[in-house]
Amino acid sequence: MKNSRKIKAAIGIFSLNVSIFLTISFLAIFLIVIFSKGFSVLSWEFISTSPRKYMTEGGIYPAIVGTFWLTLISVGFALPFGVLTAIFLTSYAKPYWLVRIVRTAINTLAGVPSIIFGLFGLTVFVNLFHFDVSLLSGALTLGILALPVIINNTEEAIRTVPNDFIEASLALGATQRQTILRVILPTAFPNILTGTIISIGRVAGETAPILFTAATFYTRQLPRSVFDEVMALPYHIYALLTEGSHAEKQVPIAYGTAVILLLLVLFVSTIAIVIRYKIRKKRKW
Amino acid sequence: MKMKEKIFKIITYSSSIMTIIFLLGIITSIFAEGIPIFKEVNLKDFFSSPNWHPTCFPPDFGILSLIVGSFLVTLGALIIAVPLGIGVAIYISEIAPFKVKEILKPTVELLAGIPSVVYGLFGLIFVSPLITNLLGVPIGLNIFNAALILGIMIVPIISSMSEDALSSVPKSLREASYGLGANKWETTIKIVLPAAKSGIFSSIILGFGRAVGETMVVLMVAGGAAQIPDSLFDPVRPMPATIAAEMGETAIGTPHFHALYGIAIVLFIITFVSILLIEILRKGKSIK
Numbered sequence: 001m002k003n004s005r006k007i008k009a010a011i012g013i014f015s016l017n018v019s020i021f022l023t024i025s026f027l028a029i030f031l032i033v034i035f036s037k038g039f040s041v042l043s044w045e046f047i048s049t050s051p052r053k054y055m056t057e058g059g060i061y062p063a064i065v066g067t068f069w070l071t072l073i074s075v076g077f078a079l080p081f082g083v084l085t086a087i088f089l090t091s092y093a094k095p096y097w098l099v100r101i102v103r104t105a106i107n108t109l110a111g112v113p114s115i116i117f118g119l120f121g122l123t124v125f126v127n128l129f130h131f132d133v134s135l136l137s138g139a140l141t142l143g144i145l146a147l148p149v150i151i152n153n154t155e156e157a158i159r160t161v162p163n164d165f166i167e168a169s170l171a172l173g174a175t176q177r178q179t180i181l182r183v184i185l186p187t188a189f190p191n192i193l194t195g196t197i198i199s200i201g202r203v204a205g206e207t208a209p210i211l212f213t214a215a216t217f218y219t220r221q222l223p224r225s226v227f228d229e230v231m232a233l234p235y236h237i238y239a240l241l242t243e244g245s246h247a248e249k250q251v252p253i254a255y256g257t258a259v260i261l262l263l264l265v266l267f268v269s270t271i272a273i274v275i276r277y278k279i280r281k282k283r284k285w
Numbered sequence: 286m287k288m289k290e291k292i293f294k295i296i297t298y299s300s301s302i303m304t305i306i307f308l309l310g311i312i313t314s315i316f317a318e319g320i321p322i323f324k325e326v327n328l329k330d331f332f333s334s335p336n337w338h339p340t341c342f343p344p345d346f347g348i349l350s351l352i353v354g355s356f357l358v359t360l361g362a363l364i365i366a367v368p369l370g371i372g373v374a375i376y377i378s379e380i381a382p383f384k385v386k387e388i389l390k391p392t393v394e395l396l397a398g399i400p401s402v403v404y405g406l407f408g409l410i411f412v413s414p415l416i417t418n419l420l421g422v423p424i425g426l427n428i429f430n431a432a433l434i435l436g437i438m439i440v441p442i443i444s445s446m447s448e449d450a451l452s453s454v455p456k457s458l459r460e461a462s463y464g465l466g467a468n469k470w471e472t473t474i475k476i477v478l479p480a481a482k483s484g485i486f487s488s489i490i491l492g493f494g495r496a497v498g499e500t501m502v503v504l505m506v507a508g509g510a511a512q513i514p515d516s517l518f519d520p521v522r523p524m525p526a527t528i529a530a531e532m533g534e535t536a537i538g539t540p541h542f543h544a545l546y547g548i549a550i551v552l553f554i555i556t557f558v559s560i561l562l563i564e565i566l567r568k569g570k571s572i573k
Contacts, residue, residue, distance in 0.1 A: 009470035016380055019372025020389075023444075026437050027396055033411050034403060084300035092297060102301045104564070105308040111491075111560040112553065113498025115525045116315060119532070119549050123314035127537065144307050151304070177293040198398070205400025208500040208525070212532050234402040238501065241409055251410055258403045269398050273391045 038259030066230035082150030138214020153195020319546035354521030361432025370443030450484020
């Protein structure tokens with residue numbers, strides 16, 4: 001009886017070890033394949049020049065620039081909405097029915113497939129507002145996609161501000177607005193920053209929402225205004241693999257682009273994790 | 286003074302209301318563009334006909350094979366990801382020493398952020414030839430490949446949410462169980478897992494929602510054939526892949542265009558139901 005319990009426990013714990021081993025090996029194989037095939041094409045020229053000869057030679061500079069602008073504009077658009085909505089949810093939070101509707105809306109937005117955001121962007125920004133397929137249409141679509149991430153992270157950040165701070169501020173005669181702007185937001189700032197950085201990582205890697213709103217396969221020019229089509233890193237990978245007719249030359253470029261995109265996303269997320277770790281260590285309350 | 290307070294309050298309220306407007310905008314736009322397809326094809330044929338030939342004369346707009354494709358790929362992904370994800374979550378939460386946990390947790394979070402198009406590249410260029418060579422099947426881009434890649438992709442999603450649920454089970458429950466003589470495994474299986482049940486279900490539903498709506502992986506890896514498959518190694522054309530592949534080639538306002546939005550409605554309803562389920566699970570927990 002006692003032995004069978006021990007055996008069961010041993011088998012159970014062994015199977016947990018197997019699951020973590022399998023997961024890590026899958027992911028390790030995945031990362032090793034991408035990096036080993038992609039690193040060989042990386043060079044200064046690869047990240048600093050435009051594609052040549054119908055994408056079979058040259059670099060990915062316009063795609064890097066495109067992803068930079070898409071990300072910057074979309075997060076710049078979503079951040080104010082996100083922070084203000086989080087303030088509403090944490091500080092005002094009245095009436096209750098409105099809070100519930102807003103929360104349901106946020107959760108739904110967070111779960112809607114990214115391709116549907118793409119269709120929404122196509123209907124509203126591209127066709128209805130006549131922004132056409134452009135940097136602006138893509139960035140606004142991505143911004144709305146990033147909104148729930150930013151709201152949830154900001155809300156969490158605000159909730160870590162101790163009540164004592166808020167009560168002390170109110171007791172000193174500060175109004176609610178002053179308390180929010182001068183006590184809550186500055187205290188929560190590093191955590192809000194972390195959340196924003198995480199959303200940057202998400203937005204930079206999204207492909208489906210920009211398929212019909214912003215992305216173009218091939219342009220040698222950098223965007224000159226927000227109404228230009230842009231190249232973008234994730235779309236570039238997809239396009240290299242599915243369009244054009246020189247697979248043997250395009251696949252290595254796709255791997256190289258994937259490495260740049262991965263490095264970008266992992267770098268950005270690592271910064272976020274490091275900041276969060278540092279805050280936790282430094283925090284005195 | 287009073288004025289400033291009021292204005293600030295109004296700004297926060299209006300931006301909150303914007304989130305509702307964005308959601309309504311999404312719903313309205315897909316329904317407005319999707320409903321007109323039912324002038325061309327009746328509801329029953331749309332769902333029950335496996336013939337998707339939107340560019341033929343006359344065109345066929347049956348999405349059954351697309352639904353079946355989505356369903357099979359998602360099911361396969363969950364079969365792979367649920368045991369692995371929950372296993373990883375239990376390992377991190379219950380078994381791993383503190384130092385290992387400190388490394389594994391952020392690593393899993395990092396992995397959750399890898400862009401799906403990179404997974405698609407991996408499946409398309411690396412896994413597909415591997416499948417044809419090792420298993421001797423003619424087409425490497427098929428249900429199996431897509432399910433495998435999607436499964437790997439959603440492991441971090443399931444494990445990080447399950448891990449939160451496991452970690453929030455109070456320590457006192459575990460200690461009571463140890464006090465009664467149960468060992469670590471028994472405590473985990475009989476006490477901690479049941480206590481974290483609703484959070485773990487939510488993580489599975491979340492993984493389902495992510496898998497069913499994921500576009501790039503199924504677009505690149507599932508093979509793209511709109512048919513009811515006979516085997517695990519047949520290519521399929523899941524719903525998101527159909528939208529992504531065909532929207533670029535259709536003219537605005539054609540029946541094909543509306544049919545693609547019709548697919549988006551179906552996809553939206555599926556994910557919306559899964560979101561509601563998560564909300565219900567969360568509420569059930571907080572009442573308890």
